Amino acid sequence: MFLAGGSTSGKSYTLFGGSWYHERGIVPRYLASLFNHNATTPVVKGRLYQLRPQVQFNMYLILKEDIVDLLDPPNVYKASVENVFNSKALGPMLLPLKTITATNADILLYEVSTGITTASVILANSNELLASAHLVLSLKVFSPSLDTVQYVDFIELA
Numbered sequence: 001m002f003l004a005g006g007s008t009s010g011k012s013y014t015l016f017g018g019s020w021y022h023e024r025g026i027v028p029r030y031l032a033s034l035f036n037h038n039a040t041t042p043v044v045k046g047r048l049y050q051l052r053p054q055v056q057f058n059m060y061l062i063l064k065e066d067i068v069d070l071l072d073p074p075n076v077y078k079a080s081v082e083n084v085f086n087s088k089a090l091g092p093m094l095l096p097l098k099t100i101t102a103t104n105a106d107i108l109l110y111e112v113s114t115g116i117t118t119a120s121v122i123l124a125n126s127n128e129l130l131a132s133a134h135l136v137l138s139l140k141v142f143s144p145s146l147d148t149v150q151y152v153d154f155i156e157l158a
Contacts, residue, residue, distance in 0.1 A: 031105040059115040070115035072098040
């Protein structure tokens, strides 16, 4: 999902929402739906299947030629082809970004909230950076028992 617009147009608010539950954005609503919908354990051909997904995710900020790992903030990498690799298990990935695995929405939302705070601190004092910053949240959702994988990217373009 791509969101584009000028500064202060509501891109971050649309993605992540506000402080109150009823102000949740697309990402918290998606995660709540994902984890709540898949919480059941159906029986298929006499076998129990646990559908609770596991989500591997990373979150980063692209600033001109730099990539800031928002889950590991001191690390800044140069944006280059050398930092991208294609894993058969994980698909295209940026290295060496920190990847976290979550089995519930609370863990994931806590880490995303921390990443947003980090991005806000980085961008707070620079209108030049704010005008050219792109935030990316990449999710790999899988259910090991059903062998299904879904890739979801939320990208906020400056």
